[in-house]
Amino acid sequence: MGVPSYPLTLDLTGRRVVVVGGGPVAARRARGLVEAGGAVELIAPWVCEDVAAQVADGGITWHEREFVAGDLVLPDPAWLVHTATGDPHVDAQVAAEADAARVWCVRADDASVSSAWTPAVARGRTGQASEGLSVAVTAGGDPRRATAVRDAVLAALDSGTLPVRRVRGTAPPSDRAGGEQPAVGRVALVGGGPGAEDLITVRGRALLAAADVVVTDRLGPRSLLTTLGADVEVVDVGKTPGNHPVSQDRINELLVHHASLGKRVVRLKGGDPFVLGRGGEEALHCAEHGIPIEVVPGVTSAVSVPAAAGIPVTHRGITASFVVASAHDGADAVLRAASDAAPDATLVLLMGVTRLGDTAAALVRSGRRPDTPVALVERGWTPEQRTTVTTLDRAAEDAATAGVRAPAVVVVGDVVSVRNRLGDLSGE
Template sequence: MAEPPAYPVGLRLTGRRVVVLGGGQVAQRRLPALIAAGADVLLVSPEATPSVEAMADAGEITWERRAYTSGDLADAWYALIATSDPDANAAASAEAERHRVWCVRSDDADAATAWTPATGHSEGVTVAVLTTDARGRDPRHTAAVRDAVVEGLRDGTLVAPHHRTRTPGVALVGGGPGDPDLITVRGRRLLAEADVVIADRLGPRDLLAELPPHVEVIDAAKIPYGRYMAQEAINNALIEHARQGRSVVRLKGGDPYVFGRGMEELQALAEAGIPCTVVPGISSSISVPGAAGIPVTHRGVAHEFTVVSGHVAPDDERSLVDWPALARLNGTLVILMGVDKIGRIAETLVAHGKSPDTPVALVQEGTTAAQRRVDATLATVAETVVAEDVKPPAVIVVGEVVAVGARTPASGA
């Protein structure tokens, strides 16, 4: 007859005595979770690993530097037996049985009264996996199941919508530079839980195809009232959908606060009393050069990098960029939204002291399947953009790091 499966239960150990026998690698792995659970941990062991000793020095556990003696488990609620002495382990296990203390044994799971599941965490949820067949316990398989579930919850491929605790609101999610794999784990999870997604054209479009059919996808570029009113219309759409009790994701390219007008949207939501979560994203200013094999800093070449917007020309009265100061810097200059203005930008940098031979790289559609890199110099970049038909979106990198990247391209770039 098959042995019945273990009964799963969550122990609430806050303020309750937990005894750990043995200060080796098993204790080192298990103690952090016991500490996080608020347990009053007593470690009994003549020796301990440096990490376990550090926990004792920090006051997270109490350490008695001695071997196990009868009576150590009398006041315990839970015990972890992990010494290298089989006789001591057996004696402690027998004491736990007498005192009705749930006991885990690292040396003999069959002799234990409790098993430690493979656990993982995701956004307030603890996933615990136990093998149901005692005769066929496979710790690696159990851990693999745990990892698959936790990863699915984190990246949104395993959708578990909230019901009781779900709060309507807006999440400003940075989608990264374009490759759907480069969105953050939290961003992907929130996207999977959304009722409404208001997306930029520069957001990772492939992610939209993964959304369930009931999710309403709104193209921010097609919200009415024209270019001048576009941002106000987007703000209004975020507020209106959130007020209808829906979970709204504003999916933006790169990072919401790097030339993404995320703060304007956050302020509008705050004024309307709408709760908002901001999820940072990988900015194209560093990720796209990296994908093209260009480090924005490199030892002995560049100790700084500056990111600027090129959406208005240097001689435009609306420009807030100190281009003459940038021309005097020795580091890397990364220009976003500057393809159609790069000729005038290059002229300004050269006029204020930058060498005309300074290398320039333009990386179009960075991190996507359509990525391409075009190299030039400040003297030739204007004509190169026209000759090579470089189109937005493209990240422009100015500086000697472009030459470094040309010598050692990134794998897959």
């Protein structure tokens, strides 16, 4: 026999299929054939518990005896036979009878002499972007190799690193017969993490791969947008300091508009949608308009960017707590956020570069030591990552000298000193 070179998918619905053998291998084969809709007959003098349970459920018909000549053609010719008796002589007999009757035979004992092979199949999961997909893998009679590749393909299907998006059955309203109204789509608020494309969650990556419309921020894993199909609509609503070309109200409207057309919409954000990302506002607006919503947490820059610079926001013997605050609205907001924190708590400031001088001075006035270590981590988790270490009383001056620019995370606290021993931890 040769190696398999002509993969084929069979419709076994209602067709007679014979399994010879009653052990665990035969049980697995029988179960798969029943799931495929086959009229399964099993021939064996004894059966294992798994087969007995299938017989009791009415899924298969059991002939309690040895295989005999004519079993594959009487009372009706079989379409397919699987033999897994554990006895090479019996399996060879079944294969020879199948060959004479021109029935495809899968041998469990020796794939190299089979006339047909059962591939390792990766099936998309119900409710996931990969739903409805089946990928069959053969490996020239090497089932373990096929299984390993199958598992890798399944992981790629679930993660969205393969193109799983449906391209049929999603016609826009103008193309629908009779002016039929489309079903309401859905919105997924996806946290993209701090910027590196491999730090988005598996769920977030899968939803991005299945999206019809992506509404994206300036931050986050924008390089993943190049992996989308040409027909995926990408709406860039990125904001820069002092420049908000698309208002938050308009972003909210865009999400509802596209979902109302039956589209799968991904709102791709940097960090986590619910950590200073206005994800709550967007979720509420969608809910108020009857749009189904899913939130996919992301790796927030408040923790991950300091980590990239070798700074843990908590460290035994230094501090057991940290506070995350937005410095966008000035020092008063920062002081309110830190007012009830422990004196040694790490303070992590997002959007803190523009008003760094005022914020640092206010923290000193409120009781923080002037020589408290400060780290300014720019563009964390990108090749342009840079860290400037200073102190509260010199933060504004040193930032200006170094030319620190947003996006940057400001870390205030003694944990900054841990960086001296670790250095950057963001990898290549």
